[in-house]
Amino acid sequence: MKQSQLFTKTRKEAPADETARNAELLIKGGFIHKEMAGVYSFLPLGLRVIEKLETIIRSEMNAIGGTEMRTSAIQVKDVWEKSNRWDDEVVDVWFKTSLKNGGEVGLSFTNEEAYSNIMKQYIHSYKDLPAYPYDFKTIFRNETRAKSGIMRGREFYWKALYSFSKDDAQHQEFYEKSKQAYKNIFQKAGIGHVTYLTFASGGSFSPFSHEFQTITGAGEDTIYIDESKGIAVNQEVYTDEVLATLGLSKDTLVEHRAVEVGNIFSLGTKFSAPFDLKYTNESGESVLVTMGSYGIGLGRLMGTIVEVLSDDKGIIWPESVAPFRVHLLALGESENVAKEAQATYDMLKDAGIEVLFDDRGGVSAGEKFADADLLGMPYRIVVSERSLKDNGAEVKKRTEERGTNVPFTDLIAHLNPNA
RNA sequence: CGGGGUGUAGUAUAUCGGUAGUAUACAUGUUUUGGGAACAUGAGGGCCGGGUUCGAUUCCCGGCACCCCGACCA
Numbered sequence: 001m002k003q004s005q006l007f008t009k010t011r012k013e014a015p016a017d018e019t020a021r022n023a024e025l026l027i028k029g030g031f032i033h034k035e036m037a038g039v040y041s042f043l044p045l046g047l048r049v050i051e052k053l054e055t056i057i058r059s060e061m062n063a064i065g066g067t068e069m070r071t072s073a074i075q076v077k078d079v080w081e082k083s084n085r086w087d088d089e090v091v092d093v094w095f096k097t098s099l100k101n102g103g104e105v106g107l108s109f110t111n112e113e114a115y116s117n118i119m120k121q122y123i124h125s126y127k128d129l130p131a132y133p134y135d136f137k138t139i140f141r142n143e144t145r146a147k148s149g150i151m152r153g154r155e156f157y158w159k160a161l162y163s164f165s166k167d168d169a170q171h172q173e174f175y176e177k178s179k180q181a182y183k184n185i186f187q188k189a190g191i192g193h194v195t196y197l198t199f200a201s202g203g204s205f206s207p208f209s210h211e212f213q214t215i216t217g218a219g220e221d222t223i224y225i226d227e228s229k230g231i232a233v234n235q236e237v238y239t240d241e242v243l244a245t246l247g248l249s250k251d252t253l254v255e256h257r258a259v260e261v262g263n264i265f266s267l268g269t270k271f272s273a274p275f276d277l278k279y280t281n282e283s284g285e286s287v288l289v290t291m292g293s294y295g296i297g298l299g300r301l302m303g304t305i306v307e308v309l310s311d312d313k314g315i316i317w318p319e320s321v322a323p324f325r326v327h328l329l330a331l332g333e334s335e336n337v338a339k340e341a342q343a344t345y346d347m348l349k350d351a352g353i354e355v356l357f358d359d360r361g362g363v364s365a366g367e368k369f370a371d372a373d374l375l376g377m378p379y380r381i382v383v384s385e386r387s388l389k390d391n392g393a394e395v396k397k398r399t400e401e402r403g404t405n406v407p408f409t410d411l412i413a414h415l416n417p418n419a
Numbered sequence: 420c421g422g423g424g425u426g427u428a429g430u431a432u433a434u435c436g437g438u439a440g441u442a443u444a445c446a447u448g449u450u451u452u453g454g455g456a457a458c459a460u461g462a463g464g465g466c467c468g469g470g471u472u473c474g475a476u477u478c479c480c481g482g483c484a485c486c487c488c489g490a491c492c493a
Contacts, residue, residue, distance in 0.1 A: 012443065012455070013431045017485050037485065091493070092420095110493070144420060144491065152492085203493090220492090265493095332452055366454035373454090384453065394453095 001324070002345075003358040006030075008043050010371050020218060022303035023149025025315050029374050031323075038146020038154035040299070045375065048323035050157060053298050054136055056188045056320060057159050060181040064174070066132045066161055071114040073138060077104045079117045082274045093141040107140035112267070112293060115162045116275040123289060126166050126281045130174060134161030136298070148218055150303040151259060157299055163292040166279065171266065171290045178264050178294050182212050186261065189301060190318025191308050195261065196232040198223050199246060205268025207245075208237065212262040216307045219259035226252050261301050267291040315376030316398050324356040326415070327377035331365045331384035341383040344393060344408065348381075351412045355381075373398070379415065 008030030015034070018024050026032045031046035042050055058068065080086035086106070088094060095107040108114065115133060122128060136159050146154050161178075165171035179197060186195040191214050198213040213223050213232055222235040226248050233248065243250065272278070272289040281287050302321075309316045319325060326348060330341035338359075345357045356377060358368050365384075372380045380403070382394040387405055395414060396403025406414045 009444085010455095011430060016425085016431065019486070034485095085493075092491080093493090112493085141492085145487095145489095147487085334452095362452095364452055364454085364456060366452090366456075368455090369453075370455045382453080386453070 001356055003356055004360050006044060006356075008045065010374050018149060020147070020149035020151065020303075021310065022151065022218065022306040025306055025310055025374070026150065026303075029315065029376070032150065036154075038143055038152065040150050040153065045323045046302075049302050049317070049321055050298050052321040052323075053189060053301055054159075057185055057296060057298070058136075060185050060188075061132075061134050061159070061161055064132070064177045064181050065130070066134045068135060069133050070135045071108065071111055071118070071137060073108050073140070074105050075108050075114065077106070079113050080106070083113055083116075083271060084274070085113065093143060095140045095142050108137070109139060109141045111135070111137070111160045111162065112271045112291075113275075116271045116277055116291070119162075119164055119289075120275055120277050123164060123277065123279050125279055129164055129166040129279060129289065130170055131164040132161060132174065133164075134159060134294070148220070148303070150299045151218060151307075152220070153299060156297055158295055158297045161294040163294070164277075165290045165292070166281065166287065168290055171292055175264065175266060175292055178292075179210065182262050182264065182294075182296075185296065186212055186214070188320050189305060190320060191261070191305055194308055196223065196225055196230065196258070198232040198234050198258075198260075199237060199242070200234040200263070201236050202266065203270070205270060206266035209263060209265040211260045213258035214261050214304050214308065215256045215258050216304060217257050218304075218307045219257045221258050221260055222255060223258045224250075224253035224255055227254065228252065232256075232258075259300065259304050259307075261304050262294075262296040264294045265292060267293055310376070313370070314374030317376045317378060319378045322376070322378050324354045324377050326353055326355040326379045326381055327358065327372045327375065328355050328381045328383070329358045329365075329368045329372060331368065331382060333361065334385060336388060337383055337385060340388060340408075344381065344383055344411065347408070347411065348415075351416070353412075353415060381411075 010030055011028050014024035014028055030043055033041040033043055035041055077086050085091050093109050098104050138157050140155050143154050146152055163174050186192045194215040196213050198211040199208045200211045202208040223232040224238055225232040269288040272291055277289045278286045306315055328345055330337055348355045376398055378398055380396045387393045390405045392405050392407040394403040395406045
């Protein structure tokens with residue numbers, strides 16, 4: 001994409017009403033636009049990041065048997081009354097409204113009811129199990145206090161998968177697979193090194209749920225990490241009894257602030273019971289389905305990546321989620337530079353490399369460099385009179401102090417050394 | 420929902436009971452081009468409602484919005 005066609009612009013000053021680093025950088029870079037507290041629009045660059053994350057997550061979900069679909073945002077009262085979650089006294093984050101004919105509806109704040117209701121249509125036999133439907137969807141929660149930029153919003157985009165299993169053994173098998181899938185996701189998203197499988201409170205059907213917690217001061221949770229075992233315990237279950245159960249010692253646990261970037265939860269029959277979601281087993285008996293839920297907030301994940309991976313100049317996107325892999329800068333106004341930069345742009349595109357081409361005229365070199373640092377693409381490639389003296393371009397990683405000049409003929413190989 | 424704070428131009432800020440200033444961004448022109456260039460010119464502003472006052476952006480009351488701390492987070 002040519003930057004001259006990108007309507008968003010960077011700004012020098014962070015907005016006064018944002019103190020969260022993720023929001024400061026994402027707004028300065030033009031990735032997101034704040035609509036109101038806890039509600040953000042995703043601008044072209046920001047959307048590309050969300051789409052990259054979505055691709056990573058989709059790939060891992062499909063790999064463990066997930067089947068993508070899309071539940072509706074508008075939900076009817078009847079379904080939620082079955083699980084006793086329609087009442088505002090029970091759930092205080094509902095956004096509710098009414099139909100013209102007077103019927104009551106609410107905006108989906110989670111998916112258990114929708115999936116339980118839908119799957120009741122399709123699960124009748126043990127042959128129908130297991131099933132792992134999931135969706136990417138915008139979720140609405142009327143939070144009393146939105147905060148931390150895009151980390152805790154009133155409207156957010158998430159992935160939610162629900163597992164439907166015939167018994168606990170089948171459930172556990174998938175549950176373990178999902179742990180690995182989640183680890184893969186956070187590894188690919190570039191925050192694996194600071195993300196820990198964390199034991200958290202489990203509810204009535206399981207002693208624990210599992211959260212994936214990423215260390216950052218911007219987090220809302222306190223966790224205790226055992227570095228050698230690579231696991232952590234959430235403060236909410238940080239008791240002597242739990243530590244003994246998990247074989248952990250307070251001596252080796254280190255306290256950290258962290259943000260929950262994902263969670264997996266055994267639901268047992270909590271929802272299958274009220275929805276009477278049963279199947280007939282091999283013996284002809286009617287048995288309740290065993291369920292689990294598996295969530296990841298993509299906006300929060302994006303915010304977390306920014307919190308973890310940035311410096312005083314801007315964002316440092318991992319290659320896997322960067323809006324573009326390469327930021328190509330044309331410096332100066334000479335026709336020769338413009339021509340060679342355009343040729344480089346075409347060459348990179350033809351090689352299948354995603355590139356943002358700063359072709360803007362009348363913009364100083366310093367400004368282009370500052371923008372490139374702020375926007376944080378993994379590679380910066382500069383075409384200028386200086387680089388053309390060596391018949392090439394300067395290539396610099398965002399993480400490097402200085403670049404190296406690479407002849408045009410070697411550029412693709414330089415970027416794809418293993419190709 | 421409890422507590423605290425803040426609302427001035429697209430953005431960031433200053434001052435003030437009596438013509439609201441600066442920076443940046445924007446427009447035009449000239450010069451400039453490897454780390455947010457220079458000069459000139461131009462356009463652009465007091466959250467909403469009420470009160471006090473000769474006069475309110477300023478003081479008072481109410482509302483709304485936003486930020487922070489706490490509670491909540493299925």
